Amino acid sequence: MSIRWKTTKGEFVRQVSSFRNTVSAEPGNPFQPAPDRYHLYVSTACPWAHRTLVVRALKGLEDVLPVSIVDWHLASDKGWHFSDAATTPGAIPDTVNGFAYLHELYFKADPEYSARFTVPVLWDKQLGTIVNNESSEIIRMLNTAFDEWSSAPGLTFYPESLRQQIDDVNAWIYDQINNGVYKTGFATTQDAYERNCKAVFAALARVEDILAESEFLVGSTFTEADIRLFTTMVRFDPVYHTHFKCTSGTVAHDFPNILRWLRRVYQMPKIAATVDMDHIKKHYYVSHIKINPTQVVPLWDGPDLTVPVGEFVPRSQRK
Numbered sequence: 396m397s398i399r400w401k402t403t404k405g406e407f408v409r410q411v412s413s414f415r416n417t418v419s420a421e422p423g424n425p426f427q428p429a430p431d432r433y434h435l436y437v438s439t440a441c442p443w444a445h446r447t448l449v450v451r452a453l454k455g456l457e458d459v460l461p462v463s464i465v466d467w468h469l470a471s472d473k474g475w476h477f478s479d480a481a482t483t484p485g486a487i488p489d490t491v492n493g494f495a496y497l498h499e500l501y502f503k504a505d506p507e508y509s510a511r512f513t514v515p516v517l518w519d520k521q522l523g524t525i526v527n528n529e530s531s532e533i534i535r536m537l538n539t540a541f542d543e544w545s546s547a548p549g550l551t552f553y554p555e556s557l558r559q560q561i562d563d564v565n566a567w568i569y570d571q572i573n574n575g576v577y578k579t580g581f582a583t584t585q586d587a588y589e590r591n592c593k594a595v596f597a598a599l600a601r602v603e604d605i606l607a608e609s610e611f612l613v614g615s616t617f618t619e620a621d622i623r624l625f626t627t628m629v630r631f632d633p634v635y636h637t638h639f640k641c642t643s644g645t646v647a648h649d650f651p652n653i654l655r656w657l658r659r660v661y662q663m664p665k666i667a668a669t670v671d672m673d674h675i676k677k678h679y680y681v682s683h684i685k686i687n688p689t690q691v692v693p694l695w696d697g698p699d700l701t702v703p704v705g706e707f708v709p710r711s712q713r714k
């Protein structure tokens with residue numbers, strides 16, 4: 396049952412997602428948009444799944460796309476499992492298939508499936524299969540495909556005129572920060588650890604510079620690039636700094652512009668409710684027993700993100 400991430404020379408290599416279909420109104424597409432036809436399976440602990448929850452909330456798709464939230468504990472043998480809220484506050488069971496484990500969903504979609512059983516999963520209730528399990532693609536679908544039933548139709552996090560800039564920033568932030576913290580934390584050689592840790596902090600310095608002069612990653616427009624970085628940065632101090640040994644600095648003490656941006660994003664309507672720090676901390680510190688055999692969970696939740704930030708003023712215009 397246990398499928399290992401491929402590693403070469405102590406290096407963590409993330410697997411490529413397997414289900415890559417798209418919900419769209421394109422004629423002939425078997426996955427046509429419809430309200431309550433699809434179901435989203437997530438973990439609130441997982442930064443990749445968290446992206447989909449943020450876009451779902453901001454687009455007002457809660458009724459159009461119901462969710463199941465797995466238990467925060469990821470078992471090394473059977474993977475994610477479902478709990479009810481009485482056992483695990485914040486969990487939502489599998490109300491669609493009634494499964495106990497996420498892997499059952501993958502085998503229902505493909506009995507021959509042999510890769511990892513990851514969240515998020517976008518499930519089609521009509522065809523009884525997985526549409527897509529790649530967060531970067533799911534957020535693009537949620538951005539437009541369900542606009543007919545969205546409470547924020549037309550609101551886009553991937554505007555046509557900024558696509559090139561968004562893609563460019565996403566590419567290095569994915570490699571050096573979103574996935575970079577995992578490459579650092581899961582490294583099993585000193586060399587792989589140091590190389591990846593340095594890359595994380597070089598990229599954070601680059602982000603710090605951008606956010607000194609600009610309100611968001613791509614100018615003054617809040618885009619999917621911010622959402623994708625947000626779900627990593629909200630975990631940075633409480634988890635990645637300590638658990639993944641990203642110890643060359645914290646957002647709270649070393650990156651004032653990132654901190655201000657993190658607070659600004661956190662304070663946007665509906666975003667704070669998508670952050671479940673209890674699931675986040677317990678998931679990493681308790682599930683990864685090779686990294687943290689005592690399973691003790693540190694107390695700190697990171698900087699207080701409710702501190703007001705006020706109007707954005709570029710560094711060059713600050714007094």
Ligand SMILES: N[C@@H](CCC(=O)N[C@@H](CS)C(=O)NCC(=O)O)C(=O)O
Pocket residue numbers: 412440441442443444469474475511512513514515528529530531
């Ligand atoms: N490329 C995927 C990555 C998703 C992913 O790695 N999810 C992790 C949780 S953070 C997972 O479900 N892991 C389960 C496992 O490895 O068994 C995406 O962005 O959607």
